[in-house]
Amino acid sequence: MSARIGIVSFPGSLDDADAARAVRIAGGEPVALWHGDDDLKKVDAVVLPGGFSYGDYLRCGAIARFAPVMTKVVEAANGGMPVLGICNGFQILCETHLLPGALTRNDHLHFICRDQKLRIENTLSDWTRDFAPGQEIVIPLKNGEGGYVADEATLDRLEAEGRVIARYLDVNPNGSYRDIAGICNERGNVVGLMPHPEHAVEDLTGPSTDGVFFFASALTSLLSGARR
C-alpha cells in the first residue's frame, strides 16, 4: 500500500495538479484536499502547492493560513506529519509560524522563472532524505516574492541546527538571505521550499528529474518508519 499524500487546493492554487503528478511519479497516492474542509482525509503527508492563494493581494499566504484545512494541517504538522510547502506553500507555512522568517518581494522587483541550481544542505528532513549530502540539483524556480528573510539570530540558529535544507548556487535569484532556498522545522517534518520540485519530475517537461527525490523522500520517511 502506497502512502497517501494530500495536496491542498486553495482558491488560486496553480501547481496542485503538478504536485499530484509528482506524488504519483514518486510512487505515492495523491489525495485532493479542499481549503474549506477541515478534513485531511486520513492522509499520511501534506503538500501545500504553489500559486496565488486567494489572489495573494494581501501579503502572500496571509489569508490562506486562516483556511479551515490549515487548522488541521498545523495540528498534524505539530504531531510530526510530513508537510511540504512549495513557493506559495512556503509562504503559508511562514504565515502559520510552522516555519520562521518570511518571504519578501524579489530584490530585483520582477517575477522570475528560471532553471535554478541548488545544493541540498540537509538530508535528514522528511522531504530530503533520499538526496546525497551536498548533492547539486537543477529545478525550476518561479516567484515574485521569494526573498527569504529572517533576523540574524534566527538565521544563525537555522544554520547551527542544520535547518537550511537547500541553498541557491551560482545565482541568488531573489535576494534571499544567505542564499537560502528552503528550510525545515526543528523536527525535520515540515519543509518550506521556494523552487518547484514538482516541475522537475519528467525529462520531457522539466530541466531534470531531480524534483522526484523530494516526494520520494517523504515516501521513504513514511514507509521506513525513519521519522523522528
Add this chain to the structure above:
Amino acid sequence: MIDTVERAEQTPEVEQPFGELGLKPDEYQRIRDILERRPTSSELAMYSVMWSEHCSYKSSKVHLRQFGEKKPETDALLVGIGENAGVVDIGDGWAVTFKVESHNHPSYVEPYQGAATGVGGIVRDILSMGARPMAVMDPLRFGPADAEDTKRVLPGVVAGIGGYGNCLGLPNIGGEIVFDDSYLGNPLVNALCVGAMKHEDIHLASAKGVGNLVVLYGARTGGDGIGGVSVLASETFDEEGPAKRPSVQVGDPFMEKLLIESTLEVLKSGLVEGIQDLGGAGISCATSELASNGEGGMHVWLDRVLLRDPTLSPEEILMSESQERMCAIVQPKNIDAFMEHCKKWDVEAVVIGEVTDSGRLTIDWHDERIVDVPPRTVAHEGPVYERPFHRPAWQDSLQADSPDRLQRPVPQEFEQTLLQLVASPNLAGKSWVTDQYDRYVLGNTVLAQPEDSGMVRIDEVTGRGVAISTDCNGRFAKLDPYTGAKLALAESYRNVCATGAIPLAVTNCLNFGSPEDPEVMWQFAEAVRGLADGCQELGTPVTGGNVSFYNQTGETAILPTPVVGVLGVIDDVNRRTPMKWGPDGELIYLLGDTRDEFSGSEWAHLNGHLGGLPPQVDLQRERILGEILVAGSRDGMLTAAHDVSDGGFAMTIVEMALRSGVGARLWLPDDIDPFVQLFAESAGRAVVVVPRTEELRFSEMCGARGISAHRVGVVDSALGPDAGYPEGTQVLQFGEYFTITLDELREVHEQTLPALFS
C-alpha cells in the same frame, strides 16, 4: 430621468450624442429606421458599442469573407469562423481551440492593465468554447528599443502579461518581440490562448430553449472600460487629446482563475445550454449575441446586475467592460446546481434574464422598458463598408529602392556584422522578458521560447500535443502586403513543422492603420488576399482571428502587421524536434535554396534601410519542406531543427549553438557569395541536425522530394584549441572567414535587453 422606450416614442426630436459615441450620422439614421423611432439612450449605447469597428468588423468584413470562400478542404475544422474561437479536431477525440486578439490601444494608454486584460480576454474566449485553457503566447511590437516611451511601455506590458498570466496559472510558451520606429506611438500587444477539450464538451454562444435563464456570473460590474470599445479601439491617437486612462479596464486574475474552474465544473456537469464571455461591449454584446444565435429573443432585468459601483446608470452598465464576467444559459431545473458550483468557488452569480421567442431583446430597468430591439440588428447586422482602397503612390518607388545600394561587408567584416545582428534588439536574446513569465505551470510545457514553436502536451497518457507559432515580418508586408502575409504564414507554418508537428489551422491578428485611409485599406485588402490564398495552398483553414485598425499616430500608420498563428498537432510529444543539437559528429544540413534576398531583412534594417521586394515565397515548396521536417521527426532522422528567418543562416546557427552550448564547424559553399550565404533571408529554409547513421536515408528523402539539402557543418566541441582558445572553449568556425566563441556570442546576445530595460 430614465430614457424609456415610451419616452423615446413621445420625444422623437431629442438630440442624441451619437457622434461622441462614435456613430456616424448615417449609422444613427439607420438605427432610427430599424426601430422606427429614436433609440433610447440605452439602445444608443448598445448600438454604438456593437457597431464600432472593433465589434462589428464593418470595414474588414467584405475582405475577411475570403477566409471562408477559399477555405481548403479539411476534416479538421469542427467549429469555424464566427464563434468565439474556431475548434480543430486533433484526433483521439480531442479538440483544440485557439485564437489571437489585439489589445493595442489600451496597452499604450496603460501598459500594465492593458496587457493584463488582453490576456484575460482571450482566455475567456477559449473558456467560452468549453475548453480548458492550456497556454498563452504574446506577439508584441514596440517602438525603437532605446526610445524613452518604449522604456515606459515595454516593462509595463511585460509585467502585465506576467502578472495576469502567472497568477492565472497558464504557461506562456512563446510569442514575438519586435522593435520598429513605426510602433513608437502605437505598440502592438496581441495575445493568443490555446485550450483543449473532448469533442463532446464543445459549447457555443447561443440562447436556446424558451424559458431558460440567463445567468451573469463572475466579477461585479463596475465603471471600468466604459466606452473602451468605441472610444479606444476605434479612434486614432492624436497628439493632443483628453486623457483616456479611465477607459482602460482593470484586471483581477484571481477572479479569472475562479471563473475558469467554476465554468469548467458547470460545463462538465451538463448544467449549461449556451455560454458567452463578456469582453468588449460587455452585457450589450453578450445578450445580443446569445439572443440572435438562439431562439431570437431574450428579456433582461438590468437592475438585477450586481454592481461594484451602485451609481452606475443603465447605459453604463450595458457598456461596461468590467473584466472576469461570463454569461450562461441555464435550464430552470439546473439553476440551483449551477449556483452551488459558483458558491463553492466564491463566484457571485445572478439570474438577469430569460430566453424568449419574441424575436426581440427587451431590457427593463426597475420595471421600465429601456431597450426593445431586434437582437440581430445589434449583433450581426451592423453596417458593412466597402471602403475605397488603392495602391499607394509611393509603393513603386519603395519597391524600386532595393538594398543593393547598401555597402556590403567584406569578408574581414563578417564577424563584426554577425555580432551586430546578434546584439540588435530584434535578434537579441529575449530571456529578460520571457523569464518574467511562468512557462512551467500545469507541467505540460514541452517546448517554450526560444524554440521555434511553443508545444504543450494535451493528453498525458498518449502524449498527444499541439505546437503553435506566431510570426510576422511587418517590413516584408510593407514592401508587398500580399507576399508579406504569405511570408508570415510560411514562417509560422515552417516553425510548427520544425518541431515535428503537422500544421492544421491558422488564426490571425491583423494589425493595420486607419481603414479610412485608402492606402492602408489597400494594404489590408492585399494582406487578407495573400493570407487567404496562402491558407488555401497550404491546406490550413483560418479558424478565426481579430482585426485591429486605427493603429497609427496622426497620419502615420504602423507597418502593416498581419500576425499569423499556426497550430499543429503531434501524436506524441516525446518525438518533438528541439533546437538543441546533439553530440560531436552530428551533421548540420541547410535545407532549401538561398538567394540574394536582403529587402526587409534584419541586416538592411540595421543599416536603416527599408525598400525593394520581399523574398520570394513558394508555398508548395514550404509544404514539401514541412513534410520532410515532420517525417524526419517521426522516423527519428533528426536530432534538432530550426527555421531560417530573421538574420539568415548565420543567426540560425548561433541560436542553435547557444541553445546547445556546443560548438560546430561550418563550411560555406564555393558557388555562393558568402555574405549571401550567411545573412540572406530567403524563405523556405531550415537548418537540421542529422546523426551520421541517418545521413544517407535523410539526404535521399530530400533528394526524392526535390528539396536541396546542403551539408554545411558538423557539431564539434573540440575546436577551441585549433583556434587558439583554451581546451574546452566552445567555438563556431565559419569556414575560413572567422571563428568566434560561444561565450562571446552569449554575452553579446543576452546583454542587450537587460541593458535597455533593467
